[in-house]
Amino acid sequence: MVISRKWLTILATTALVSGLGGCTKNKDSxxxxxxxxxxxxxxxxxxxxxxxxxxxxxxxxxxQIVSNVYDTLLQYDYLARPYKLVPGLVEKMPEKQKDGxxxxxxxxxxxVFHDDECFKDKKGRELTSDDAIYTIKRFADANxxxxxxxxxxxxxxxxxxxxxxxxxxxxxxxxxxxxxVTGLRKIDNYSFSxxxxxxxxxxFFPFAFSGMSIVPKEAVEKYGDDFAKNPVGTGPFYIKExxxxxxxxxxxxxxxxxxxxxxxxxxxxxxxxxxxxxxKIPFLDEVHLPLIEEPQPAMLKFLKGEIHWxxxxxxxxxxxxxxxxxxxxxxxxxxxKKFNMYTEPGLYAGFLRFNLNxxxxxxxxxxxxAFAYALNTGKWIxxxxxxxxKALKTxxxxxxxxxxxxxxxxxxTQNIEMAKKKLAEAGYPGGKGLPVITIDYRSxxxxxxxxxxxxxxxLAAVGIKVKANFQTFSAFLKxxxxxxxxxxxxxxxxxxxxxxxxxxxxxxxxxxPGPNSSNFANKKYDELYEKSRFMENGQERFKxxxxxxxxxxxxxxxxxxxxxxxxxxxxxxxxNLKRNMMVEDPYKYLNLGPEGKVSx
Amino acid sequence: MQKVQTKKTNVIFGESIGKKAFxxxxxxxxxxxxxxxxxxxxxxxxxxxVGLLPDFQTRVGGSYEPPSLTIAKxxxxxxxxxxxxxxxxxxxxxxxxxxxxxxxxxxxxxxxLGAIAGYYGGKLDGxxxxxxxxxxxxxxxxxxxxxxxxxxxxxFSICFAMGITSWIGLCRLIRGEFMKHKNRxxxxxxxxxxxxxxxxxxxxxxxxxxxxxxxxASLSTLSxxxxxxxxxxxxxxxxxxxxxxxxxxxATGELSTGIWWPLVGVTIAMFVLMYALNIVGxxxxxxxxxxxxx
Numbered sequence: 001m002v003i004s005r006k007w008l009t010i011l012a013t014t015a016l017v018s019g020l021g022g023c024t025k026n027k028d029s030x031x032x033x034x035x036x037x038x039x040x041x042x043x044x045x046x047x048x049x050x051x052x053x054x055x056x057x058x059x060x061x062x063x064q065i066v067s068n069v070y071d072t073l074l075q076y077d078y079l080a081r082p083y084k085l086v087p088g089l090v091e092k093m094p095e096k097q098k099d100g101x102x103x104x105x106x107x108x109x110x111x112v113f114h115d116d117e118c119f120k121d122k123k124g125r126e127l128t129s130d131d132a133i134y135t136i137k138r139f140a141d142a143n144x145x146x147x148x149x150x151x152x153x154x155x156x157x158x159x160x161x162x163x164x165x166x167x168x169x170x171x172x173x174x175x176x177x178x179x180x181v182t183g184l185r186k187i188d189n190y191s192f193s194x195x196x197x198x199x200x201x202x203x204f205f206p207f208a209f210s211g212m213s214i215v216p217k218e219a220v221e222k223y224g225d226d227f228a229k230n231p232v233g234t235g236p237f238y239i240k241e242x243x244x245x246x247x248x249x250x251x252x253x254x255x256x257x258x259x260x261x262x263x264x265x266x267x268x269x270x271x272x273x274x275x276x277x278x279x280k281i282p283f284l285d286e287v288h289l290p291l292i293e294e295p296q297p298a299m300l301k302f303l304k305g306e307i308h309w310x311x312x313x314x315x316x317x318x319x320x321x322x323x324x325x326x327x328x329x330x331x332x333x334x335x336x337k338k339f340n341m342y343t344e345p346g347l348y349a350g351f352l353r354f355n356l357n358x359x360x361x362x363x364x365x366x367x368x369x370a371f372a373y374a375l376n377t378g379k380w381i382x383x384x385x386x387x388x389x390k391a392l393k394t395x396x397x398x399x400x401x402x403x404x405x406x407x408x409x410x411x412x413t414q415n416i417e418m419a420k421k422k423l424a425e426a427g428y429p430g431g432k433g434l435p436v437i438t439i440d441y442r443s444x445x446x447x448x449x450x451x452x453x454x455x456x457x458x459l460a461a462v463g464i465k466v467k468a469n470f471q472t473f474s475a476f477l478k479x480x481x482x483x484x485x486x487x488x489x490x491x492x493x494x495x496x497x498x499x500x501x502x503x504x505x506x507x508x509x510x511x512x513p514g515p516n517s518s519n520f521a522n523k524k525y526d527e528l529y530e531k532s533r534f535m536e537n538g539q540e541r542f543k544x545x546x547x548x549x550x551x552x553x554x555x556x557x558x559x560x561x562x563x564x565x566x567x568x569x570x571x572x573x574x575x576n577l578k579r580n581m582m583v584e585d586p587y588k589y590l591n592l593g594p595e596g597k598v599s600x
Numbered sequence: 601m602q603k604v605q606t607k608k609t610n611v612i613f614g615e616s617i618g619k620k621a622f623x624x625x626x627x628x629x630x631x632x633x634x635x636x637x638x639x640x641x642x643x644x645x646x647x648x649x650v651g652l653l654p655d656f657q658t659r660v661g662g663s664y665e666p667p668s669l670t671i672a673k674x675x676x677x678x679x680x681x682x683x684x685x686x687x688x689x690x691x692x693x694x695x696x697x698x699x700x701x702x703x704x705x706x707x708x709x710x711x712x713l714g715a716i717a718g719y720y721g722g723k724l725d726g727x728x729x730x731x732x733x734x735x736x737x738x739x740x741x742x743x744x745x746x747x748x749x750x751x752x753x754x755x756f757s758i759c760f761a762m763g764i765t766s767w768i769g770l771c772r773l774i775r776g777e778f779m780k781h782k783n784r785x786x787x788x789x790x791x792x793x794x795x796x797x798x799x800x801x802x803x804x805x806x807x808x809x810x811x812x813x814x815x816x817a818s819l820s821t822l823s824x825x826x827x828x829x830x831x832x833x834x835x836x837x838x839x840x841x842x843x844x845x846x847x848x849x850x851a852t853g854e855l856s857t858g859i860w861w862p863l864v865g866v867t868i869a870m871f872v873l874m875y876a877l878n879i880v881g882x883x884x885x886x887x888x889x890x891x892x893x894x
Contacts (some may be wrong), residue, residue: 315853383663383679444836446849450679457657457680470753 038285039592041574042307044292048244051228054213055139058147063210064585068250068287069114070213070233073105073132074204076582078589079264079273082401083347083497083582085204089127089214089234094194094204101157102195103203107132109190111257114238116230118222124255127214127234129192133184135214136194137176142167145211151495152206157183157195200534205496208582236282236588250287250587256280260576260589273578276591283576283591308574308592312341312567314447317386321567329388329567339569344579345399346566347494349392349502351558352439352455357519358486361437366426368556372412373419374462377561380454384447389562394549395502397563399581401537402499407546411553411560419462431463439487440479444470451489483512483519490517490558497582499541500533503548506557520557621811624887631883634876641696641873648693656686656842664859676861678850684865691844692869698759698828699821705763706820710770711813715801717771718778725775732768740765741830748836758837762824770816777809811888818881822874829870844870 049062054070057063075088087093089111094103113124139145139152140163153160158181166174183195196203206212219232231239236258237250262277276283292298295313302310312320320335331341352371356362377391393404393411420430428434439455441448452468459466466487471479479485492515495501508526510516525548532544552558570577575591583589626632647653659681660672667676675684717728735743747761781787782805790804825844831837832845844866851863 315856318857446853449846450850453680457659460657 039283040286040288041284041309041587041590041592042288043309043587044298044301044307045248045289046291046293046295046298048291052231053144053228054211054215055135055141055145056147056228057211060584064289065239065248065250066213066231067210067235067583067585068237068587069231069235069239070210070215071111071235072208072210072213074208076208076580077261078580078583078586079261079268079578081265082399083580085208088208089132097193099195100199101197102193104187104191104193105129105132106191108257111234112255113216113219113234114232114253116219116232118216118218118232124232124234125216128189129186130189131214131216133186133192134176134217135212136184137162137179137181138215138220139206139212140166140181141174141176143171143174148209148211151209151211155196155200155203155206156181157197159183198534201536202496202498202500202534205498209495237287240286245291247288247290250289252282252285256282256588258282258588268578271578273576276576282588284587287587302569302571305571309570309577310568312569314384314386314388317388317567320569321386323387329565331569335569338572340572340574341567341569342577342579343388344566344581345390345397346564347397347399347497347581348491348563349395349397350489350491350561350563351392351395352561353488353490353518353558354556355483355485355487355517355519356521356557357483360435361486362519364426365555366422367428367434368559369412370419370422370426370462370464371459372556372559373415373422374459374464375412375455375559376414376458379414380451380458381562384451384454385562385564388567389564391562392560394545395505395552395558395560396499396545397494397502400494400497400499400502402542402545406542407549409546409549411549414458416462423462423464428463431465434464436465436467437486438469439466439489440469440476440485441471441489442473442476444472448489480517481513483517488517494581499537499545503529503532503545506548506552518557520555522551522555525551621887625883628883630879634879634883637872637876638880641692641876644689645693645696648690653689653693654683654686656682656690658682658686660686664854667861675865678862679854684847684862687842687847687862688844688865688869690842691847691866692873694755694838694843695825695828695870695873698755698762699824701756701759702762702766702824702827703817703820705760706767707770707813707817709764710767710816711774711806711810713767714771714774715778715806718775719782719797719801719805721779728771728775732771735765736768741827741834744827744831745834745836748831753836753838755838758828758831759824762827766820766823766827770813770820773812773816774809777812778805781805781808811884814888815881815885818877818884822877822881825870825873825877 045061045064047061049065050059051057051062052065054066057066072088073090074085077084077086089107090105091108092106094105096103107127107129111127115122115124119125140149140159142163143166162179162181165179185193187193213233216232220227223230236253236256238253240251241249258281260276260279260281264274268274298310299316301307321329321331324330329343354361354368361367381387381389381391390398393409396403398405423431441452448470456466480488492502492505504510505515506520506525507516507529508521511519528544528548532541535541566579568579573593575593576589580586660683661677661681663679663681665673665677667674672683678684713728717725743765744761748757751757787800787804790800828837829845829848832843833849837845847862847866855863
């Protein structure tokens, strides 16, 4: 077909005009009904989500969306430290009944789901206790949730049996209306009871986990497998634009029930974090979340003012921040004028784990102790992490109750003489006869490689030779699961802020494929763990923690390293941002001030 | 034998091909300089293997010291206070070893398969052509990465991976040359005299096309060194901090914090070797290609 020049000119002109129209009409800058400009928070996603079905997601990228589109029955207090649970979809914390095991959950009235085609007339209906029971059952359904059930396993009466039944029946034959959970009872439309197997201070944590966000049965049934792409929640935002590998846009749920916390510390008040106390949330009209996987372009965008908030990696930190004379981390003068910086300790323990089933390192305690004496963790934090972290003395990170802040305990510090002595005691004086030991790492990036070089140099000073096996995270996990390793560079982030979640990492029955990848089996330790597991925090429990820490120090199934200090930058006009490690994506609390302009 | 030399053309009558090539190769100052540079790099490699290079793991100063006028710190220090110069020297050993090893693997494969395909033709040619077409259809870096993941990391698996994937260009060249040569009079004459095919390939045609392999070897060395740097940068190559790729990978973050000397040092070392290999490669072509006359 031949197109004449005349027609080409017309087509080109039309395209140009329509293109210009597209450029001039910026939907982000449209004014709202009251004449004000919408508050648009620009942030990013560093990875594409796996699934937006709460029960099927267990990754940070999915939780970033799920936690803002859905709500949980309980939630973490945004400002309080140490972290504590507060009511979410329930109007008050669950009430304990006379038997000491049953709790009544009472839902807020008037909470409605987002408008969606799955509902009658496409209007979101009110949340009821049937939704909560349905969600708990769905969370326990072995056909739906394969990853995170262990968070509640053994807690609720009859729930484990229910899960077994779903496993036997399969997805097609499972019908929640016919499968009873003895510990779950509907009382009325707004309340239900949960009976736990024992008194358990950990019992409520699963109810704040994003995987147990309350979902409506209608949406699950209407969308089937596509429910993962069509979330319908009660959350502060709904998905305005869905693009897994592009830009996701969350828009404000104007019917949201929540309010900004009205209590906080004096520091919170001084930092202006209580300026919006008690006000209806969310404050933001939209949250824009483009996928930017590489840290460098993300930082460039932040520096250009195109995104409001960003985490800082080691190189960014070296360039932009420093420690002042008092040892406080501050931004350089150049960046302090433009941005604000926050720091917040992580809920994380990093360590080197020995495989106690390995014939060399597993059967030689003195050798493991030589490793522990040889390493200078403080120096490693200074050099490799710009000092952004704290050496651990116990396995519990500092912000969690039961950490070294609560128990008087000393861990290994570098002592070359003792390291050499222990090496000789292990049968390898000066390292003679000791084979090269392999450390497995979970990535092959520059920082990991340099971490290894640091460790290698420290160990070489006492005569221990090591080599590294750098691999992808999935290859690393396979290797760990196979139990075929000598030492691994490992870490654990808190599922919930309790010491139990860290001490279970060395509990005998949790050995591989469980989280005890050291395969540590110590009868005394296991007894102490079992005794402390369901205790309330307090001196009695902390005493048991200390005894367990002493065993860990003596037996060295792992060498404790550090808990990181999280750093991030925000534009000057960002309000209410207090880094909360249990509320990773707190968009519903954030606000934007007038000063500073972020382009779109 | 009497040698007659004319000034105008630099031709020496009665001179052997090898001598003629050597004379042409060394006739230019720039080529001689480049040959000397390569010799220095090779010498550094040999010194590395006999343990005469300084240990790059030794700490010679503080973290990230800029260049200063002492030998160890002339190119500054890295994050651990190790000498950048010593790291570059150790990286030289790695680079040259990889270049030579890869060439040693790829050139024989390329020449061997190219000669067989070109001389015998028919189904054998079809099979070899199909084989290299399949290999070349997979992106080079991805193929090497896949082989490295299977074989494990480390210098020798990287060399093997690069060696078995980088022979195709030479194989095509040699195949084409053999196809041309097998119908020439001198080959016909030898056939009529009853010579067997392997002898014809090895004794008669190969000497006439081997210059292509020599030129290709110089370029293959260069390409292998570059590939190692890229693979290490991508996290697949040498991982123990003693390669140029590792140094460049480390330097990406350092550069943004104003620490320029590790990158500058390694880039210069790499540039000088690449440049020298390129010049020598061109000079080899000029010296060995019979189509290029004085």
